[in-house]
Amino acid sequence: MIDAQAPDTPALLLDEARMLRNIARLADHAQKLGVTLRPHLKTAKSVDVARQLTGGAPGPITVSTLAEAEVFFADGYNDILYAVGIAPQKLKRVQALRQKGCDLVVILDNAAQAQAVAEAAVPAMIEIDSDGHRGGLRPDDPALVEIGRILHTAECLRGVMTHAGESYTVRGREAHADFAEQERKAAVTAAENLRAADLPCPAVSVGSTPTAHAARDLTGVTELRAGVYMFFDLVMAGIDVCTQDDIALSVLTTVIGHQPAKGWTMIDAGWMALSRDRGTAAQDVDQSYGLVCDEEGRVLTDYIVVSANQEHGIIALRDGAEQPPLNLPVGTRLRILPNHACATAAQHDRYHLVPQSGGPLEVWPRFNGW
Template identity: 50%
Template sequence: MSELTSLMTPACIIDMGKFQRNISCMQAVAKRDELVLRPHVKTLKSLAAAERYAPSNGPITVSTLAEAEYFAAAGYHDILYGVGLVPNKYARVQALSERAEKFTVVLDSLAAVNALVSFADSLEHPLQVMLEIDVDDHRAGLLPMSDELLECAKALQATPKLHFRGIMTHAGGSYDCFSQQARDAMAEQECALIAKASARLAANQIHCELVSAGSTPTALANTHHKGINELRAGVYATFDCVMAGLGVCDTDDIAMSVLTSVIGHQTDKNWVIVDAGWMALSRDQGTATHAKNCGYGLVCDPQGRLLEGWYVSSTNQEHGIISHIDGKKPDDAIFAYGNMLRILPIHACATAAQFSAYQVIDEDGKVTETWSRITGW
């Protein structure tokens, strides 16, 4: 064990107590609704972290082929690559399907399906495929009642080297739901529409082994997730300021922070300058449209206690500027030169991507472990 003060800043911190509580909360939802939980590992991209919430004997979702290869090498066999597949990735996908029995790709158009069908004869092993359903007009996916959905599923089912596993969706529109009522309604819409798509396929003799839905806001909504058999979510393990701004969690639930040091001041502007700029915090300003704009991150003391009103108001590559929302003068006892602070991330996935490893702390604030991660696509 070591003290936080022994770390060189900036450093990415994971609070193990909060991390474990967040994980338990999502697991309880899946157990209550009798659903398989397929965690999305894209936030931390770390085997050491995944051991706590996404063990190798269960299914996972990834956002890059690099993640899929990393987890397949560690023995994971049920891996959903949740980004639409394009032909320049076929060779790596083929290799992955040979290493992970249930490596699964996602398609969302007849053009994408036809391209994969044409390639299928080159496959050594059957490739698992799912179709993405659009339930909120937010991003990708086939409409639940479209003829194109039926055409795609029939084409996949008729191709010997392709195995149609089912359908999935992601209600990204939930990131615009700022009330519990709105999140509950979105969760019910997400489940109802993908269930409708599943029923339509069944009526045409097309079986869906998996009916998979989820985003952190809809997974944690106050509703039972009817009509699906698999729940997906990812950022719940750490949470972030976006989730707190939506009301999905409290700021005290955020398990990730960036440890930073005070390197200077601009006293005439009431600025505190720290060594965590956008290279440490990322450029994400995902709370800019929220009632509370958290800038580039909320400021905490070294113990992780929120310093009310203080936030990272602007960043340069290696410099962060901390200000008070009301322009208050910094307290010399807290913001003195050399003092350490912790910054809560706006978007945990973006902040985590700035680091090659995480420093894990216990309830006493002692560093107990270092978790490595992978990067790239």
């Protein structure tokens, strides 16, 4: 990167070639499995990235906030699943989008939500708990049919959905395939239980990035969701969903000093640029606050960001590793691969796209908020 085109640091870089490769891989896999892919835009929060995912189609997409639904609808998307349990107070904003022509669907797992949603005449999917991760009803919970009836009476029942967040805690394709089957089984069983009670269940939606890539058979499932896969990160590499070379996102930073006696290199990327996420802490290899690469993205083996203050990072050799000390002059630019792309991206209001053509960087805006 030549000085004249380098953004001020810290800055979020997005490698276009890697992103497109990641997008194509999962799109192909979903096609082979015979399901619709409904990408989750909670990580990207960018209309430019969304366009790469959907190829200009108006959906289907998944979002995690109403702000995302509003931005993407304004950009032409009209088939949107808001995949966080609905707070009744938010139904007015949902209704406003629906009245403008957006087929925005919400999720829920209890009768209080179902009553509010039915009164508001908003379509909903019932969240199914496939792994004890957080919300949702077990597929055999009697409340499932009760809630299904509340929704169906108001013609609001769209189907069931589940997300095996616990798949992030295991490593390897076999283990993720097991979770994928667990997701499939839970969602399909719930759908069957609704249908056995004479309730419709057109949509059966499953997915997380690890399970989406590992799933072998999605019989009975209609759609697949995944979020972080277009960028990937060290957490995903640490459980073998991708390789480190697939990670499309990095934080560009500059060396600002040294503490030679401690083997420290000080950089201008702290947790404000990297996030406080320590998602690799419980993995086989703890990457602390991120893995260090040179300015072109080549990994500097065993150098990690060992500590992060708000605007300062400290690079040092991983404990136990033996390497020559880093001796990089003040002003040297480096890239840091992030633990968790969702958290790191959220610290930035733009991507600096590194185009696969090799041309100058482009700015792709991103947004946050609710």
